[in-house]
Amino acid sequence: MAEATLGEIAAHLGGELIGDPTLRITRISPLESATPSSISFLSNVKYQSRLASSQAGCVIVGPAMREAAVARGAALVTPDPYLGFARLTQWWAAKTRPIVAAGVHPSALVEPGALVAASASVGPFVVIESGATIGEEAVLGAHCFVGHGASVGRATRFAPRVTFSHGCHIGDRGVLHSGVVIGADGFGFAASPGGAVKIEQLGGVRIGHDVEIGANTCIDRGALDDTVIEDGVKLDNLIQIGHNVRIGAHTAVQGCAGVAGSTTIGSRCIIGGASIMLGHLTIADGVIITPGSAVTRSIRQPGTYSGIFPIDDNASWEKNAATLRNLHTLRDRVRALEKKTSGP
């Protein structure tokens, strides 16, 4: 278990520390489960009521919460407590996680003609094919696969069991979680009398810097040109990105979403979980899609867009759904009534 004093934490994060700098902190905790040796945080004024009752040894708060925090014990006051919390988790993780040693595990298979930087770490049973390049400080977990001519940037980390196929590229400081598949074939066939004829997918996948990709997420290679994921994009788990999609910088996509081929998503969008986008659409910068919505047309203006059937108890839903099946006739009946009552 890690340990740090409040003083060390304050020195790392900056901000004003009110309280005993020698207090030993052994955990970062949410307000509700915090103990006197925990440091916690309050980022949303909505949860202010949890502050007074928390057992936390210290709470990171914004200036507006300074007094309320000090009233209950030690406090670290920073302009953006959630950002402070994020930085604290990074510092904590660096202190507590096992150090990954540089070098290629003896069981790994690095084909001749592949280039692995000296400071990179290649885990057991990894396969790196010829022509691939692994950057400085990159980490490939156990059972990863990097195909012919693919490249992995500096300090990019692959969890165990990532498939990164031939001719795909990722920049620096990326994080790919287990089960990710980059560069499987896009879904493309031409009809013929003898059945579907496969369109070989000749493009690749180009991923920028600071991209994170969640477990079991798939990004298909382009048919001719590349599928493109720009800098700072964050993809959650179990997402499907079709061929020739482009996702703009700093867009976040939540879990279980699917984006069909050749759709272009702008930058700084938030695509809700389990939402889907048809192919060949264009989505503007700054669009927010509510989870579970089906995007069936291009969206040209920033804003929030939704399309979810509201959940209800089953009996009510059944009655409403039955009426919905005949909604256009209901509209016709209203029209008829309007006509009837508008008479002289």
Next chain:
Amino acid sequence: MAEATLGEIAAHLGGELIGDPTLRITRISPLESATPSSISFLSNVKYQSRLASSQAGCVIVGPAMREAAVARGAALVTPDPYLGFARLTQWWAAKTRPIVAAGVHPSALVEPGALVAASASVGPFVVIESGATIGEEAVLGAHCFVGHGASVGRATRFAPRVTFSHGCHIGDRGVLHSGVVIGADGFGFAASPGGAVKIEQLGGVRIGHDVEIGANTCIDRGALDDTVIEDGVKLDNLIQIGHNVRIGAHTAVQGCAGVAGSTTIGSRCIIGGASIMLGHLTIADGVIITPGSAVTRSIRQPGTYSGIFPIDDNASWEKNAATLRNLHTLRDRVRALEKKTSGP
């Protein structure tokens, strides 16, 4: 192929056997495809009509179906024929499947400081990191990965290619299918002027006893505290469980469902396939969610809840969907009509 006599089966399952105990059974079959050397079962009176025409050598039935079953041939009468069938499949599987030998395959990599019980079986190319513990009679299929400090309980079986990350724990008699990823990072970032800052995920995943997890399903580690899956939970394939979710005992989740972070689901719920739950919700015990529904608010009462757009032929759907887009104006028009016709 396995073989057993009716008498052996009856001795194993209990119940009343009407028919020749020396009859040789070589298969368990559905009523429709059964042959005279099959044993079949009828658990739902709804399918009673299939009984008379079945070629099965013997049929497992409940007391109410005793006469109908005997009228056509041999029968095994038990209070709960579906449960009897389930137990029969277990007996059959134990008879027919290759025995998994205890021991660590020579190609597996067990780091110093990992503890593998003597009766456990560790398959080829498995990686077990230091500090991990593998219980008695546990089975890890080929290409599995168990991270630092993780623990796998007694008689828990991992199919080939399961990722079980550092600091995650599972109890006894669990079954994890291929492609499962336990303990990938939850999806958490803090906004900053320079782009999203990763919140390192410092919690783990704690899984109880008798839990089954389907192929390619993902359970993320908690941000600070653990993600928790209680005893007897059954998860189907391709499910996403976000960080700090808690799933209550004996709840079943069908395939392709997604549960966003910090949601708490009660015990003995049934969460329908491809349904989604937003984050930070609370779902009571005994809730049933219809497949394809989006749960956007907490549910405090047991019962069945639904929210699916009814499927229809495309032309009808288009007309209804077009009207739905202006549903609130239709309501306003009805209001206006009501006002108009309520006058003196």
Next chain:
Amino acid sequence: MAEATLGEIAAHLGGELIGDPTLRITRISPLESATPSSISFLSNVKYQSRLASSQAGCVIVGPAMREAAVARGAALVTPDPYLGFARLTQWWAAKTRPIVAAGVHPSALVEPGALVAASASVGPFVVIESGATIGEEAVLGAHCFVGHGASVGRATRFAPRVTFSHGCHIGDRGVLHSGVVIGADGFGFAASPGGAVKIEQLGGVRIGHDVEIGANTCIDRGALDDTVIEDGVKLDNLIQIGHNVRIGAHTAVQGCAGVAGSTTIGSRCIIGGASIMLGHLTIADGVIITPGSAVTRSIRQPGTYSGIFPIDDNASWEKNAATLRNLHTLRDRVRALEKKTSGP
């Protein structure tokens, strides 16, 4: 980089070449990003406007577009330009991709009693269990797993990291992408006072010829009989196919779809992305399901079927959704109005 002359391409594809047969082509490109050394194609008259402005060295077109294509430069005229393009990608891929050498990689584990054809290629760290059969010219990428008694047909290719479990079978010329899991247990339990009792899944998965299965897609083994995927079926990524499903020949299923157990889908259907099908349904041949639809009943007639809540800006959606929650009372109000105004 590959290179071919227009003459070589025309000789391979057939059709009428108008233009210089010695022109060197180094890429196949979409019309928009084509350069003078690209060959491109126009398959849909809708995109005709892109033709004139394209920089492509040559364009594959149908007879109707002959004049328009010739007006701008070289053209290859074929009856079905999209099919011609598909065949060209295959020819190009064969020219440019590394040749996969026959033979078993020394790091692979082939158990005694497994049969691997001499012309098959088995990659590093592959595991093939006893009783399995790998056909001529089959390719198993790195980290693949083939279980006891499974069989892989002639010229079928597994990308790295495919799990193909015991007792499953696939025909010839199949393509399975990374992360695919064939033959995990179907989701079946019988209730008992002590909790759910697992129904061991004793069936297998039978897959026909010319089947393609996308990344991280799962097909569960049957409970008693087999799950069946007929010839020519194409499955995209992240699809869930439950136990005892049958998918008819030449049906295509788009990404993120889910099909629950025991549903039978006809042949030449198109099942839209992220759509779901409940279990025990029957879907006729030639049915098209719009992406995102929930199929909750059997469909007996070919045609297109839809069920999606239309997406809208959030404010409009909220108003419509709120009205939808009381839709049946709106209908009752219309009825009351009709009664009132129908009087004498």
